[in-house]
Amino acid sequence: xxxxxxxxxxxxxxxxxxxxxxxxxxxxxxxxxxxxxxxxxxxxxxxxxxxxxxxxxxxxxxxxxxxxxxxxxxxxxxxxxxxxxxxxxxxxxxxxxxxxxxxxxxxxxxxxxxxxxxxxxxxxxxxxxxxxxxxxxxxxxxxxxxxxxxxxxxxxxxxxxxxxxxxxxxxxxxxxxxxxxxxxxxxxxxxxxxxxxxxxxxxxxxxxxxxxxxxxxxxxxxxxx
Amino acid sequence: xxxxxxxxxxxxxxxxxxxxxxxxxxxxxxxxxxxxxxxxxxxxxxxxxxxxxxxxxxxxxxxxxxxxxxxxxxxxxxxxxxxxxxxxxxxxxxxxxxxxxxxxxxxxxxxxxxxxxxxxxxxxxxxxxxxxxxxxxxxxxxxxxxxxxxxxxxxxxxxxxxxxxxxxxxxxxxxxxxxxxxxxxxxxxxxxxxxxxxxxxxxxxxxxxxxxxxxxxxxxxxxxx
Amino acid sequence: xxxxxxxxxxxxxxxxxxxxxxxxxxxxxxxxxxxxxxxxxxxxxxxxxxxxxxxxxxxxxxxxxxxxxxxxxxxxxxxxxxxxxxxxxxxxxxxxxxxxxxxxxxxxxxxxxxxxxxxxxxxxxxxxxxxxxxxxxxxxxxxxxxxxxxxxxxxxxxxxxxxxxxxxxxxxxxxxxxxxxxxxxxxxxxxxxxxxxxxxxxxxxxxxxxxxxxxxxxxxxxxxx
Amino acid sequence: xxxxxxxxxxxxxxxxxxxxxxxxxxxxxxxxxxxxxxxxxxxxxxxxxxxxxxxxxxxxxxxxxxxxxxxxxxxxxxxxxxxxxxxxxxxxxxxxxxxxxxxxxxxxxxxxxxxxxxxxxxxxxxxxxxxxxxxxxxxxxxxxxxxxxxxxxxxxxxxxxxxxxxxxxxxxxxxxxxxxxxxxxxxxxxxxxxxxxxxxxxxxxxxxxxxxxxxxxxxxxxxxx
Numbered sequence: 001x002x003x004x005x006x007x008x009x010x011x012x013x014x015x016x017x018x019x020x021x022x023x024x025x026x027x028x029x030x031x032x033x034x035x036x037x038x039x040x041x042x043x044x045x046x047x048x049x050x051x052x053x054x055x056x057x058x059x060x061x062x063x064x065x066x067x068x069x070x071x072x073x074x075x076x077x078x079x080x081x082x083x084x085x086x087x088x089x090x091x092x093x094x095x096x097x098x099x100x101x102x103x104x105x106x107x108x109x110x111x112x113x114x115x116x117x118x119x120x121x122x123x124x125x126x127x128x129x130x131x132x133x134x135x136x137x138x139x140x141x142x143x144x145x146x147x148x149x150x151x152x153x154x155x156x157x158x159x160x161x162x163x164x165x166x167x168x169x170x171x172x173x174x175x176x177x178x179x180x181x182x183x184x185x186x187x188x189x190x191x192x193x194x195x196x197x198x199x200x201x202x203x204x205x206x207x208x209x210x211x212x213x214x215x216x217x218x219x220x221x222x223x224x225x
Numbered sequence: 226x227x228x229x230x231x232x233x234x235x236x237x238x239x240x241x242x243x244x245x246x247x248x249x250x251x252x253x254x255x256x257x258x259x260x261x262x263x264x265x266x267x268x269x270x271x272x273x274x275x276x277x278x279x280x281x282x283x284x285x286x287x288x289x290x291x292x293x294x295x296x297x298x299x300x301x302x303x304x305x306x307x308x309x310x311x312x313x314x315x316x317x318x319x320x321x322x323x324x325x326x327x328x329x330x331x332x333x334x335x336x337x338x339x340x341x342x343x344x345x346x347x348x349x350x351x352x353x354x355x356x357x358x359x360x361x362x363x364x365x366x367x368x369x370x371x372x373x374x375x376x377x378x379x380x381x382x383x384x385x386x387x388x389x390x391x392x393x394x395x396x397x398x399x400x401x402x403x404x405x406x407x408x409x410x411x412x413x414x415x416x417x418x419x420x421x422x423x424x425x426x427x428x429x430x431x432x433x434x435x436x437x438x439x440x441x442x443x444x445x446x447x448x449x450x
Numbered sequence: 451x452x453x454x455x456x457x458x459x460x461x462x463x464x465x466x467x468x469x470x471x472x473x474x475x476x477x478x479x480x481x482x483x484x485x486x487x488x489x490x491x492x493x494x495x496x497x498x499x500x501x502x503x504x505x506x507x508x509x510x511x512x513x514x515x516x517x518x519x520x521x522x523x524x525x526x527x528x529x530x531x532x533x534x535x536x537x538x539x540x541x542x543x544x545x546x547x548x549x550x551x552x553x554x555x556x557x558x559x560x561x562x563x564x565x566x567x568x569x570x571x572x573x574x575x576x577x578x579x580x581x582x583x584x585x586x587x588x589x590x591x592x593x594x595x596x597x598x599x600x601x602x603x604x605x606x607x608x609x610x611x612x613x614x615x616x617x618x619x620x621x622x623x624x625x626x627x628x629x630x631x632x633x634x635x636x637x638x639x640x641x642x643x644x645x646x647x648x649x650x651x652x653x654x655x656x657x658x659x660x661x662x663x664x665x666x667x668x669x670x671x672x673x674x675x
Numbered sequence: 676x677x678x679x680x681x682x683x684x685x686x687x688x689x690x691x692x693x694x695x696x697x698x699x700x701x702x703x704x705x706x707x708x709x710x711x712x713x714x715x716x717x718x719x720x721x722x723x724x725x726x727x728x729x730x731x732x733x734x735x736x737x738x739x740x741x742x743x744x745x746x747x748x749x750x751x752x753x754x755x756x757x758x759x760x761x762x763x764x765x766x767x768x769x770x771x772x773x774x775x776x777x778x779x780x781x782x783x784x785x786x787x788x789x790x791x792x793x794x795x796x797x798x799x800x801x802x803x804x805x806x807x808x809x810x811x812x813x814x815x816x817x818x819x820x821x822x823x824x825x826x827x828x829x830x831x832x833x834x835x836x837x838x839x840x841x842x843x844x845x846x847x848x849x850x851x852x853x854x855x856x857x858x859x860x861x862x863x864x865x866x867x868x869x870x871x872x873x874x875x876x877x878x879x880x881x882x883x884x885x886x887x888x889x890x891x892x893x894x895x896x897x898x899x900x
Contacts, residue, residue, distance in 0.1 A: 021702060021757050027246060028706025031253025031478075035332040036714060039261060043339045053340075053350035057357075071332075075325040082246050082321065096757065097881055100750040107710040107746075114718045115728075125728035132732075206322055252471060256478025256703075260557040264486060268564045278575035282582075296557075300550040307471050307546065431547055477696060481703025485782040489711060493789045503790075503800035507807075521782075525775040532696050532771065656772055 018091040022099050026085075029103045030078045033110060037070050040114050062120035069195060070113040072202035077106060077140055079205070080173055084148050087169065089158040098147045105140040112136050120192065130191035134184040137198060141180065145173040176201065243316040247324050251310075254328045255303045258335060262295050265339050287345035294420060295338040297427035302331060302365055304430070305398055309373050312394065314383040323372050330365040337361045345417065355416035359409040362423060366405065370398040401426065468541040472549050476535075479553045480528045483560060487520050490564050512570035519645060520563040522652035527556060527590055529655070530623055534598050537619065539608040548597045555590040562586045570642065580641035584634040587648060591630065595623040626651065693766040697774050701760075704778045705753045708785060712745050715789050737795035744870060745788040747877035752781060752815055754880070755848055759823050762844065764833040773822045780815040787811045795867065805866035809859040812873060816855065820848040851876065 041063055044056035081102065091099075112133040119125040148169065151157055157166065179201060187194030266288055269281035306327065316324075337358040344350040373394065376382055382391065404426060412419030491513055494506035531552065541549075562583040569575040598619065601607055607616065629651060637644030716738055719731035756777065766774075787808040794800040823844065826832055832841065854876060862869030 018757065018761065021698060021760070023246060024249065024699065024702040025706055025753065027249040028253050028478075028481075028703050029710055031250055032257050032482075032707050032710040034328065035254055035257040035261065036710065038332050038334075038336050039264075039714075041333075041336045043336075043343050053344060053353040057353070071329055075322075078250065078325075079318070079321060082243065085246070086243065093754070096754060097750075100753075100881070103709065104746055107713050108716075109713075111713050111716045111718075118718050119728060128728040128732070206325070248471060249474065252474040253478050253703075253706075256475055257482050257707075259553065260479055260482040260486060263557050263559075263561050264489075266558075266561045268561075268568050278569060278578040282578070296554055300547075303475065303550075304543070304546060307468065310471070311468065431550070473696060474699065477699040478703050481700055482707050484778065485704055485707040485711065488782050488784075488786050489714075491783075491786045493786075493793050503794060503803040507803070521779055525772075528700065528775075529768070529771060532693065535696070536693065656775070 018096065019085065019088055022091050022096055023085055026081060026099060026103060029107050030074060030081075033107050034071060034074050036110050037067050037074075037113060040110065040117065041067060060117075063117035065120075065195060065199070066113045066117040069199045069202060070109055072199060072206055073137060073140075074106060074109060076202050076205035077102075077144060080141075080144050081147075083169055084144070084151065084173070087157050087161050087165070088151055090156055092154060092156060094154065095147070095150060095156060098143065098150055102140070102143050102147055105136060105143060109136055109140070116195065120195070126191040127188055130187035130194045131184060134180060134187055134194060134198065137201075138177070138180040138184070141173075141176055148173045243321065244310065244313055247316050247321055248310055251306060251324060251328060254332050255299060255306075258332050259296060259299050261335050262292050262299075262338060265335065265342065266292060285342075288342035290345075290420060290424070291338045291342040294424045294427060295334055297424060297431055298362060298365075299331060299334060301427050301430035302327075302369060305366075305369050306372075308394055309369070309376065309398070312382050312386050312390070313376055315381055317379060317381060319379065320372070320375060320381060323368070323375055326368050327365070327372055330361060330368060334361055334365070341420065345420070351416040352413055355412035355419045356409060359405060359412055359419060359423065363402070363405040363409070366398075366401055373398045468546065469535065469538055472541050472546055473535055476531060476549060476553060479557050480524060480531075483557050484521060484524050486560050487517050487524075487563060490560065490567065491517060510567075513567035515570075515645060515649070516563045516567040519649045519652060520559055522649060522656055523587060523590075524556060524559060526652050526655035527552075527594060530591075530594050531597075533619055534594070534601065534623070537607050537611050537615070538601055540606055542604060542606060544604065545597070545600060545606060548593065548600055551593050552590070552597055555586060555593060559586055559590070566645065570645070576641040577638055580637035580644045581634060584630060584637055584644060584648065588627070588630040588634070591623075591626055598623045693771065694760065694763055697766050697771055698760055701756060701774060701778060704782050705749060705756075708782050709746060709749050711785050712742050712749075712788060715785065715792065716742060735792075738792035740795075740870060740874070741788045741792040744874045744877060745784055747874060747881055748812060748815075749781060749784060751877050751880035752777075752819060755816075755819050756822075758844055759819070759826065759848070762832050762836050762840070763826055765831055767829060767831060769829065770822070770825060770831060773818070773825055777815070777818050777822055780811060780818060784811055784815070791870065795870070801866040802863055805862035805869045806859060809855060809862055809869060809873065812876075813852070813855040813859070816848075816851055823848045 042060065044053065044060065088095075112129070115129045116133050119129040152166065152170070179197075183194045183197040183201075186197065267285065269278065269285065313320075337354070340354045341358050344354040377391065377395070404422075408419045408422040408426075411422065492510065494503065494510065538545075562579070565579040566583050569579040602616065602620070629647075633644045633647040633651075636647065717735065719728065719735065763770075787804070790804040791808050794804040827841065827845070854872075858869045858872040858876075861872065
């Protein structure tokens with residue numbers, strides 16, 4: 001049994017093909033993971049007499065909170081992944097493997113989400129659930145950042161990408177170690193606060209505030225020239 | 226942690242790439258959402274002695290109705306989404322985010338479908354289920370319309386699209402606020418009627434009546450020239 | 451609310467784009483449907499004391515038979531679908547809708563498969579399950595055939611496709627009304643026989659016997675020239 | 676009913692199209708199979724009084740082990756599949772069918788994974804589960820190897836692929852009959868050892884050790900020239 005890596009990489013022949021399938025597999029995993037989240041939204045099975053369905057749905061608020069946080073987080077990771085592959089000229093065998101690691105954490109996320117939905121507001125269990133959740137988020141963003149750093153290191157990035165662009169993307173993908181680390185610690189004391197923190201991080205990454213600013217800046221530069 | 230948006234958009238370099246992955250992720254979510262609907266069709270677990278399986282299946286008619294309505298609705302949203310991306314020249318970071326919002330509602334739809342299947346013909350619960358369902362449909366079509374309006378506003382539409390074509394698509398994607406709004410109100414009184422209304426709306430959007438008319442009109446014009 | 455069809459079809463601009471997304475959505479649905487089949491293979495939950503796991507697995511043979519028949523059938527439909535789109539030059543709005551109908555039956559198939567797995571060898575219920583299953587297969591192959599006939603009728607097929615090729619594909623996609631019809635009738639009396647018949651049909655469509663013959667024929671022709 | 680194969684293959688017209696859809700369907704199945712694995716990670720439903728959630732999660736270690744082994748294995752199969760299609764110039768009807776067989780085993784893998792998670796550490800049942808799991812891995816890698824050998828045999832490989840590259844890939848895809856066979860036998864006596872063996876095989880195929888060596892070798896050759 002020889003390692004796949006022992007296969008001479010088809011250099012110069014189909015540099016973009018590997019990248020195409022990397023993207024196809026990734027988009028598939030992102031799509032399935034995002035859609036499976038809704039599968040875990042349980043329909044209240046039995047209503048206590050006189051209880052309104054609306055109340056029964058309301059009682060399951062942790063499931064909805066978890067759903068929104070995880071959807072936003074996977075969305076944010078997808079945006080980052082998208083930005084990385086946009087700069088890639090080609091993929092090598094190591095990148096394909098690192099990408100599998102990203103997908104491992106993305107496809108795993110529905111599990112801590114279920115854990116959170118089940119155990120939020122249940123004492124010590126709540127703390128465990130929030131910590132597992134936070135660690136998964138930390139690992140995801142860490143590996144995504146690694147994917148980009150490896151691309152740079154291995155010379156897989158398009159030569160026409162400016163140094164400026166590369167620096168900005170590098171910063172943007174910085175694993176947010178500090179923020180996630182802090183939230184994990186906060187989660188030991190006030191788990192719900194950590195979960196809300198994770199939501200805020202995801203929303204911050206998702207909601208386009210800066211582009212408007214940037215466009216204005218770029219317009220200014222264009223005028224200055 | 227810098228916002229993804231702070232990353233200089235790779236202008237002019239790979240304008241269609243972002244669009245490609247937007248479509249890939251979207252098609253994945255549409256495909257999974259459509260197929261998961263059938264997962265919620267429960268097989269009658271135990272037959273009462275002497276009960277025919279056909280009767281047991283028949284008893285679960287709300288599940289089948291919900292299945293058909295949701296399938297038709299997701300199909301109609303996909304057609305609209307398809308029409309939008311067909312006119313897009315490229316995607317920017319904001320569009321990617323708005324698209325994630327569309328996918329949020331599409332992937333969420335199986336949940337209100339389950340709710341409907343479970344609680345139709347169960348008094349007050351029925352009303353809640355029909356309303357949640359209607360609001361999800363309203364939100365989906367509203368966000369899809371927003372996606373198109375933003376594309377126009379941000380200049381992402383292909384320059385060779387005629388004003389006529391753009392006007393028609395804008396009308397077509399108008400959120401149908403009035404119709405859905407009316408059906409939601411009807412649903413407070415006769416929930417099943419609202420559900421049948423949602424089916425009719427989806428079928429109206431799906432069944433190609435107009436193209437035949439349009440083709441005839443176009444043929445006339447061609448003759449006139 | 452205007453019908454999507456009222457939107458002027460972007461003629462001559464992106465004829466292949468619509469086709470691309472038709473294929474992407476279809477491949478997604480086929481992939482999910484095929485993979486979900488395995489989700490319905492239940493792990494024997496509790497073993498009666500002294501019962502061997504192998505026996506417990508063996509007891510669920512209808513589930514495995516159903517799995518194989520449905521996998522083979524979806525595979526055969528995919529091959530047919532693939533052959534059709536291979537000949538398509540472009541897709542119009544009606545074709546997108548007919549394709550959604552194909553996907554409706556493909557994504558529905560896991561449900562009658564579960565029904566079959568649950569009720570085979572259970573008297574009258576068995577008959578109902580086999581009939582529902584057969585009708586779904588009949589509908590799938592009927593709609594697939596319709597998809598091809600519409601493509602021909604609407605002039606969506608590539609002009610360089612020879613009449614010979616078209617005739618052969620038309621025959622191949624003929625809904626097998628007679629065979630499936632016969633099997634449905636047989637299923638009323640001996641349901642298991644019908645299921646095995648469905649398997650044989652799928653295998654016949656899947657196992658490549660003819661290509662070898664054909665290649666020989668083509669080689670002969672080449673020599674004759 | 677004529678066999679699909681009887682349809683004259685559209686020679687020379689769209690050789691790469693078939694390949695495109697083969698990849699699209701495959702990536703879909705790989706993505707769904709990989710993501711569904713996490714669906715089988717059960718959230719501990721009820722905690723015994725005083726039991727810590729962490730302990731309850733720890734008790735389900737076989738599920739996590741199975742998850743990691745299966746994820747790594749599907750990842751390794753995907754890398755092999757990717758390498759094969761990278762060398763393909765086109766796909767013929769037989770290849771499409773062989774590929775369906777690969778997908779059959781890939782999409783089936785979540786079932787033996789569940790079996791393993793349920794029955795590891797349960798006496799004789801454990802042995803059955805480990806054997807079923809091993810046989811599925813053996814079949815997957817066997818069929819993948821067959822896919823490549825057929826491609827070579829049928830002349831579907833790109834003419835510009837060097838004999839060296841082809842030999843290396845052939846070796847790499849060799850079904851590992853011996854290793855998997857040995858592990859299956861070991862599994863009869865110490866099932867957990869076999870499972871850890873499957874993990875090591877997958878990791879060996881996944882972790883890029885050799886590329887570094889290879890690159891050094893290639894650099895040397897380049898210098899030698």
